[in-house]
Amino acid sequence: MNINNRTYLxxxxxxxxxxxxxxxxxxxxRLISGGxxxxxxxxxxxYISHNAFxxxxxxxxxxxxxxxxxxxxxxxxxxxxxxxxxxxxxxxxERIFWWxxxxxxxxxxxxxxxxLVPQIGTFGFLSTFIFLFNTYTLMLLGGxxxxxxxxxxxxxxxxxxxxxxxxxxxxxxxSENPKKLDVLFKKILLRKSLICxxxxxxxxxxxxxxxxxxxxxxxxYSLLKVIMxxxxxxxxxxxxxxxxxxxxxxxxxxxLHSFWIVPTILFHQNPISQLGxxxxxxxxxxxxxxxxxxxxxxLLHPNWPQNIFGEVSFMRPQFLLLPILAFSSLLxxxxxxxxxxxxxxxxxxxxxGAFLSxxxxxxxxxxxxxxxxxxxxxxxxxDPTKWYTLQIAAYSVLIPFTLYSIIELAKNHIxxxxxxLVAPLFIMLFVVYICVLISPAIFGRLTGTFVSxxxxxxxxxxxxxxxxxxAYSRTLWMPFxxxxxxxxxxxxxxxxxxxFQIYNPKDLLHKVASRDTQKILQDSSIHYIIVPEDxxxxxFLSDRKFDKDxxxxxxxxxxxxxWLKEIKGFGNNKVFQVSNAKDHFWSPNxxxxxxxxxxxxxxxxxxxxxGSKGQRVVFSEAFNPLWQARVDTTVIHSQEFGRGYNSFILxxxxxxxxxxxxxxxxWIAKGIMISLLSLSLVFGIxxxxxxKEH
Amino acid sequence: MKPQDLLFxxxxxxxxxxxxxxxxxxxGLVCLVFAIPLFQFWVFFTAERLxxxxxxxxxxxxxxxxxxxxxxx
Numbered sequence: 001m002n003i004n005n006r007t008y009l010x011x012x013x014x015x016x017x018x019x020x021x022x023x024x025x026x027x028x029x030r031l032i033s034g035g036x037x038x039x040x041x042x043x044x045x046x047y048i049s050h051n052a053f054x055x056x057x058x059x060x061x062x063x064x065x066x067x068x069x070x071x072x073x074x075x076x077x078x079x080x081x082x083x084x085x086x087x088x089x090x091x092x093x094e095r096i097f098w099w100x101x102x103x104x105x106x107x108x109x110x111x112x113x114x115x116l117v118p119q120i121g122t123f124g125f126l127s128t129f130i131f132l133f134n135t136y137t138l139m140l141l142g143g144x145x146x147x148x149x150x151x152x153x154x155x156x157x158x159x160x161x162x163x164x165x166x167x168x169x170x171x172x173x174x175s176e177n178p179k180k181l182d183v184l185f186k187k188i189l190l191r192k193s194l195i196c197x198x199x200x201x202x203x204x205x206x207x208x209x210x211x212x213x214x215x216x217x218x219x220x221y222s223l224l225k226v227i228m229x230x231x232x233x234x235x236x237x238x239x240x241x242x243x244x245x246x247x248x249x250x251x252x253x254x255x256l257h258s259f260w261i262v263p264t265i266l267f268h269q270n271p272i273s274q275l276g277x278x279x280x281x282x283x284x285x286x287x288x289x290x291x292x293x294x295x296x297x298x299l300l301h302p303n304w305p306q307n308i309f310g311e312v313s314f315m316r317p318q319f320l321l322l323p324i325l326a327f328s329s330l331l332x333x334x335x336x337x338x339x340x341x342x343x344x345x346x347x348x349x350x351x352x353g354a355f356l357s358x359x360x361x362x363x364x365x366x367x368x369x370x371x372x373x374x375x376x377x378x379x380x381x382x383d384p385t386k387w388y389t390l391q392i393a394a395y396s397v398l399i400p401f402t403l404y405s406i407i408e409l410a411k412n413h414i415x416x417x418x419x420x421l422v423a424p425l426f427i428m429l430f431v432v433y434i435c436v437l438i439s440p441a442i443f444g445r446l447t448g449t450f451v452s453x454x455x456x457x458x459x460x461x462x463x464x465x466x467x468x469x470x471a472y473s474r475t476l477w478m479p480f481x482x483x484x485x486x487x488x489x490x491x492x493x494x495x496x497x498x499x500f501q502i503y504n505p506k507d508l509l510h511k512v513a514s515r516d517t518q519k520i521l522q523d524s525s526i527h528y529i530i531v532p533e534d535x536x537x538x539x540f541l542s543d544r545k546f547d548k549d550x551x552x553x554x555x556x557x558x559x560x561x562x563w564l565k566e567i568k569g570f571g572n573n574k575v576f577q578v579s580n581a582k583d584h585f586w587s588p589n590x591x592x593x594x595x596x597x598x599x600x601x602x603x604x605x606x607x608x609x610x611g612s613k614g615q616r617v618v619f620s621e622a623f624n625p626l627w628q629a630r631v632d633t634t635v636i637h638s639q640e641f642g643r644g645y646n647s648f649i650l651x652x653x654x655x656x657x658x659x660x661x662x663x664x665x666x667w668i669a670k671g672i673m674i675s676l677l678s679l680s681l682v683f684g685i686x687x688x689x690x691x692k693e694h
Numbered sequence: 695m696k697p698q699d700l701l702f703x704x705x706x707x708x709x710x711x712x713x714x715x716x717x718x719x720x721x722g723l724v725c726l727v728f729a730i731p732l733f734q735f736w737v738f739f740t741a742e743r744l745x746x747x748x749x750x751x752x753x754x755x756x757x758x759x760x761x762x763x764x765x766x767x
Contacts, residue, residue: 227764293742293745293746294742294745297745297749316733317730317731320726323748327719327752328723330752330755331720341763344756344763348756351752
């Protein structure tokens with residue numbers, strides 16, 4: 001069954017118009033900001049163009065190893081390169097590299113899902129509709145998470161469908177593998193396998209967690225297929241099945257991502273443990289389990305629509321029609337068509353997604369906590385709402401199938417003159433229903449990126465002031481860094497609460513104001529303390545509401561500190577100078593003269609004058625044993641000093657240069673070489689296979 | 695265990711005797727439908743329970759359907 005082409009075209013025009021209404025900021029000429037959105041200032045674009053593959057990131061706090069987070073490096077590099085070579089500013093870059101691909105992938109996904117369940121025909125456009133206009137997507141985009149998370153999320157159906165089709169052709173069903181097509185069959189299978197590897201690599205580049213979710217969905221389908229198809233007589237087909245479905249695609253992915261996988265494994269980097277207990281403890285999971293089962297099964301994001309962290313709204317019963325429509329698809333299965341296995345599969349996927357999305361909440365929340373502690377990779381899901389992805393993918397197939405089935409049933413009972421109107425009427429009713437559900441988005445009541453914001457003048461002045469200093473200096477933001485605050489290689493920003501691990505305002509102010517802290521700040525190269533203007537009311541909070549008195553308390557407390565000198569001229573941004581703050585490299589011994597130069601966060605050339613053997617040079621980055629120094633052929637390992645900095649003991653007297661470097665960076669170039677060679681090899685094989693097929 | 699849970703188990707056993715997945719689907723959908731007015735009128739405890747029962751019915755429906763598909767081959 002097909003609805004006519006005019007309805008199909010009108011449907012996509014409607015999606016475009018609705019996108020214009022909900023996302024008008026995309027079509028504006030301002031930098032987008034809000035939530036966790038990375039503001040693409042020229043400074044930031046310059047930073048990523050040179051440091052996209054840096055294994056040490058030092059623009060936040062005192063730096064940390066980033067080799068395990070370099071998956072996004074190639075995309076960062078592309079954006080940086082485009083900005084430098086084509087002179088595109090952030091306004092163009094964010095639209096070309098984030099927003100346009102997001103909507104393009106959303107449209108492509110419906111074509112992919114249509115291939116899987118052709119009965120839904122042109123109802124397939126509803127897949128795009130459901131994927132784009134659900135509360136999870138809107139909260140994701142409003143929260144500023146389009147750059148990695150959003151793109152990884154939106155490509156999920158494309159990758160899943162390709163894997164499903166690969167599994168279907170993997171030969172488990174003997175009738176699909178007649179002997180006379182054996183060689184050609186294997187070539188087609190290899191081609192599909194390599195394409196799945198490329199697509200999976202793309203998703204891993206955007207975000208590893210969503211790639212894990214996609215892999216989970218693929219494993220579930222594989223298990224279903226194995227249970228349905230494998231018998232004693234064809235068990236030998238399991239070997240090529242595993243080879244083409246998992247080993248080749250994952251092998252390709254591993255090779256393409258060698259540039260970060262190799263240093264991560266070689267140097268035993270554990271990114272989750274680096275992030276700390278707030279990311280890898282079950283208490284964190286329990287805290288972040290905001291969605292209840294009724295929220296997750298009805299695709300209602302727990303923070304909808306205010307998107308205030310921690311504030312969960314009541315269940316809205318009108319959302320329950322979504323699972324009713326989705327699971328009604330099971331009533332239309334007759335067991336006659338092979339596509340009906342997909343309906344059962346997606347129904348199972350939806351239930352699993354709903355169960356996992358509620359995290360540690362009842363029923364059986366202990367299962368999620370057990371999986372968090374025992375299932376490899378599950379520790380990445382401190383925030384269970386990412387599992388909404390499974391349901392959204394499932395509902396985007398099930399709901400169009402239900403509507404198609406209802407319409408087919410209705411048509412048999414309606415006069416022929418009205419039959420042409422049935423499909424458009426049902427589609428219109430469903431679209432109106434979704435619009436009612438997401439009405440806060442349509443009427444401009446969402447926050448975050450949906451609200452037009454531009455950098456206030458006072459922040460522009462403050463950033464200019466910070467950047468005007470050539471010498472290295474850190475800024476300490478009380479209590480947290482504000483999104484408009486600048487941070488660069490030579491001017492990193494630190495959130496005071498995270499630095500001191502104190503989150504109570506009174507205790508934090510007491511700590512910062514104490515005499516001991518002056519030396520700590522000086523040794524940490526912190527030149528300025530900033531109490532920021534809270535433009536969005538998200539920093540100075542009492543009971544989740546902006547508290548102006550709290551902001552004033554911070555300011556007035558720091559005004560009384562005698563060793564701080566206020567620098568005026570930045571409006572409500574209160575800036576205090578820390579006198580005699582040290583440089584990035586310094587020594588407790590006053591006899592040494594130290595100079596240094598650097599182009600990258602992982603490599604410094606340090607000029608030592610009047611040095612003596614045994615004297616210590618301090619490098620005020622977070623201590624990591626992989627920082628090393630080299631004088632001539634002598635390698636010096638970093639020793640922890642003071643409040644967790646690196647330090648190097650000089651091996652000889654005199655005047656000389658010392659190279660300070662972060663060891664894993666040496667492997668990045670080798671890893672990039674492996675990745676590029678692998679990419680060329682994969683494309684070469686695909687080209688040859690394509691030619692031979694013809 | 696609450697009385698509702700016992701009723702849920704009894705219904706499952708009765709439906710399993712018939713072994714028709716569509717009965718489980720209908721039961722699951724009915725639970726979802728009944729949950730709507732309960733949430734609307736803030737009868738949260740029973741409404742949340744109904745969501746759990748719905749998921750239980752739907753899971754059994756899916757498993758039975760898969761079994762039927764498997765043995766049909």
